[in-house]
Amino acid sequence: MLIKTDRDGFNHPISSEITPQAVYRDRRQIMKWMATGAAGAALASWAGRQAMAQQVQRPGKLAALQAVKSGVAGAATMEKVTEYKDATSYNNFYEFGTDKADPAKNAHTLNTKPWTVEVDGLVKKPAKYQLEDLLKLSAQEERIYRLRCVEGWSMVVPWVGYSLAKLIERVEPLGNAKYVEFISQADPKTMPFVGSRVLDWPYTEGLRIDEAMNPLALLTFGMYGEVLPNQNGAPVRLVVPWKYGFKSGKSIVRIRFTDKEPHTAWNKAAQQEYGFYSNVNPNVDHPRWSQATERRIGEDGLFAKKRKTLMFNGYEAQVAQLYAGMDLKKNF
Ligand SMILES: Nc1nc2c(c(=O)[nH]1)N[C@H]1C(S)=C(S)[C@@H](COP(=O)(O)O)O[C@H]1N2
Numbered sequence: 377m378l379i380k381t382d383r384d385g386f387n388h389p390i391s392s393e394i395t396p397q398a399v400y401r402d403r404r405q406i407m408k409w410m411a412t413g414a415a416g417a418a419l420a421s422w423a424g425r426q427a428m429a430q431q432v433q434r435p436g437k438l439a440a441l442q443a444v445k446s447g448v449a450g451a452a453t454m455e456k457v458t459e460y461k462d463a464t465s466y467n468n469f470y471e472f473g474t475d476k477a478d479p480a481k482n483a484h485t486l487n488t489k490p491w492t493v494e495v496d497g498l499v500k501k502p503a504k505y506q507l508e509d510l511l512k513l514s515a516q517e518e519r520i521y522r523l524r525c526v527e528g529w530s531m532v533v534p535w536v537g538y539s540l541a542k543l544i545e546r547v548e549p550l551g552n553a554k555y556v557e558f559i560s561q562a563d564p565k566t567m568p569f570v571g572s573r574v575l576d577w578p579y580t581e582g583l584r585i586d587e588a589m590n591p592l593a594l595l596t597f598g599m600y601g602e603v604l605p606n607q608n609g610a611p612v613r614l615v616v617p618w619k620y621g622f623k624s625g626k627s628i629v630r631i632r633f634t635d636k637e638p639h640t641a642w643n644k645a646a647q648q649e650y651g652f653y654s655n656v657n658p659n660v661d662h663p664r665w666s667q668a669t670e671r672r673i674g675e676d677g678l679f680a681k682k683r684k685t686l687m688f689n690g691y692e693a694q695v696a697q698l699y700a701g702m703d704l705k706k707n708f
């Protein structure tokens with residue numbers, strides 16, 4: 377099979393790779409079936425990779441969001457996908473409360489229609505995108521990424537979206553644009569905890585422009601083959617898989633290009649605890665706890681053995697070069 381890779385590392389999937397929603401199967405079932413078959417080990421492992429690449433069962437709760445399998449390097453971890461019910465009931469979305477169960481309980485008030493994302497600042501072509509137009513800007517890809525929260529839990533989710541780089545290229549950043557700021561919706565009428573004093577609203581996050589251009593940084597519209605549930609940041613969020621979860625802003629309404637490092641919500645709330653970079657790094661402790669291990673939600677019970685956290689959350693091969701020569705203890 378021939379896949380063309382362009383200079384940015386994007387692979388353009390051919391049509392036969394488009395995953396029909398109907399063929400999603402449970403991975404364990406397929407593995408069991410393969411173990412009892414007569415297939416040779418090599419064939420089984422090849423088939424296993426194919427099977428795991430499309431293991432996701434569509435939950436059937438929200439509108440379907442068709443996607444092609446991503447060809448971006450590192451975009452499909454082989455790990456077991458977190459159950460939909462776990463990924464959608466244990467969340468951080470402080471606009472809807474600080475308890476992990478709050479977003480699932482409260483985020484039904486979020487109003488996602490209509491939704492506009494303003495892209496402005498140091499760009500040649502600033503624009504206001506209606507969600508529908510943003511969705512159409514590039515083909516939707518499925519990417520199975522780990523996401524690790526700074527508090528120590530992690531999950532593996534089949535996200536649907538496209539590289540943020542596609543949008544960035546479209547608006548043509550000016551030469552002095554060095555950073556990208558992501559601003560979340562802050563509507564006290566529909567978000568009950570906006571106005572509470574835990575954070576400075578709106579929730580803001582930021583990336584250096586070369587980080588934002590890395591093909592792994594995903595502008596995300598869906599998960600598990602469907603549009604995002606409100607508690608996971610509908611209708612559009614970021615997923616930056618090599619950074620702690622809080623860098624992945626939810627329900628984004630504005631993307632702004634700047635020449636100065638943007639202030640970020642968590643950095644403003646606790647400067648010594650949350651730096652601008654916030655790369656997943658098992659060797660750099662949070663001031664109040666170790667970051668060396670993690671628990672997978674839904675899978676690891678409270679007393680189960682924890683798993684080792686990987687450098688850059690396992691995406692070292694794809695992103696380490698962004699930080700060459702930087703002291704990652706200082707730039708935490
Ligand atoms: N607007 C907004 N975005 C946010 C947050 C938030 O409170 N508000 N929490 C962050 C944190 S701390 C994490 S771990 C992830 C959680 O994403 P998930 O609920 O899809 O797991 O969202 C991030 N994005």
Ligand SMILES: [Mo]
Pocket residue numbers: 468524525526527620621622
């Ligand atoms: Mo988090």
